[in-house]
Amino acid sequence: MxxxxxxxxxxxxxxxxxxxxxxxxxxxxxxxxxxxxxxxxxxxxxxxxxxxxxxxxxxxxxxxxxxxxxxxxxxxxxxxxxxxxxxxxxxxxxxxxxxxxxxxxxxxxxxxxxxxxxxxxxxxxxxxxxxxxxxxxxxxxxxxxxxxxxxxxxxxxxxxxxxxxxxxxxxxxxxxxxxxxxxxxxxGVPRLSDRELQVLQLAAQGRSNADIARELFISVSTVRKHMEHIFDRTGARSRAAAAALVVPHLNVGNLG
Known part of the structure; x- marks a missing residue:
């Protein structure tokens, strides 16, 4: 039982x-x-x-x-x-x-x-x-x-x-x-949406906007819009800077 x-x-x-x-x-x-x-x-x-x-x-x-x-x-x-x-x-x-x-x-x-x-x-x-x-x-x-x-x-x-x-x-x-x-x-890590975190994690791996779009089944323009929001919320001016601020605190794995 x-x-x-x-x-x-x-x-x-x-x-x-x-x-x-x-x-x-x-x-x-x-x-x-x-x-x-x-x-x-x-x-x-x-x-x-x-x-x-x-x-x-x-x-x-x-x-x-x-x-x-x-x-x-x-x-x-x-x-x-x-x-x-x-x-x-x-x-x-x-x-x-x-x-x-x-x-x-x-x-x-x-x-x-x-x-x-x-x-x-x-x-x-x-x-x-x-x-x-x-x-x-x-x-x-x-x-x-x-x-x-x-x-x-x-x-x-x-x-x-x-x-x-x-x-x-x-x-x-x-x-x-x-x-x-x-x-x-x-x-003091900025709170991002789940989708923004996914985009930033892939960007931190060196993926291009086109790669990220294919991975997440979204358009390249949507990836750009997410990156704009990420820059606004983190105050960073580059992907590397945003990733350095946010990604080290995630250590995201498969929760299952």
Whole structure:
């Protein structure tokens, strides 16, 4: 039987999204989102992380445990950290990288029993034998070579349920939009329409107006009009300047 959500669950989903959009932006996920997730899904900790895998840099590590908040940004390169040695062989950690599937909400128990989990090198070397017994992972789109995740941890008790997984699955694309909106507000990035963003992203790749028109099934004159609006809203005088202002904050991938 397919899992369903209660009216309370659905109302809380909307509240998490709305609170996140109203919260003061920071360089990670708005804290209201983590507060809302902790209220919506029973867990000991909820976090948001972003790693630069090729360069072995922990860019963002944001966690909420009870009422305790922690946020570490732009940590120095730690090439000898055990995470980089063991993360690829730890199946729930590397699932999205290995498969390209960003949509699936992954549980530790999808891959390991509790005994198997505690016997993995990752559990012993990265977490020092004291990691969460249960973890749920939602992967968000990120720039190439980066991983961006929402993490929910339980140190003991029952595993996350299919109801919990469904909640995070439904929230996932909206949390990504909340994150992007927070970064735009934080960095003063002008708000463009979806079509204008598509045009600017293609222009940032060096596409001509004719190329963009073919890609988006619109006329060349429509592309020119979109570019005029983009220049007006960004104050930029060239495609390169507009792209430098807007595109780095998007990191748009396939939400699915």
């Amino acid at each position: 397919a899992e369903t959500l209660s009216d309370w669950d659905l109302r809380r989903l909307v509240t998490v999204i709305e609170d996140g959009r109203r919260d003061d932006p920071n360089r990670a996920m708005p804290w209201a989102v983590l507060d809302g997730l902790l209220d919506l899904i029973h867990c000991d900790a909820v976090g948001f992380t972003e790693f630069d895998v090729p360069h072995k840099v922990f860019l963002t590590e944001q966690f909420l445990e009870g009422h305790e908040r922690s946020l570490a940004l732009d940590n120095d390169q730690e090439t000898d950290h055990p995470y980089w040695r063991f993360h690829h062989d730890f199946l729930p950690c590397s699932y999205a990288e290995r498969t390209g599937d960003l949509r699936r909400i992954v549980l530790h128990s999808d891959f390991y029993s509790p005994a198997e989990l505690h016997n993995t090198p990752f559990f012993a070397e990265v977490w020092g034998g004291h990691g969460p017994t249960h973890r749920m992972v939602a992967t968000l789109p990120a720039a190439p070579g980066r991983t961006r995740r929402i993490l929910l941890d339980r140190d003991s008790g029952p595993d996350f349920s299919e109801r919990d997984r469904l909640v995070v699955q439904l929230l996932r694309p909206h949390l990504y939009e909340v994150y992007l909106d927070a970064q735009r507000r934080l960095n």
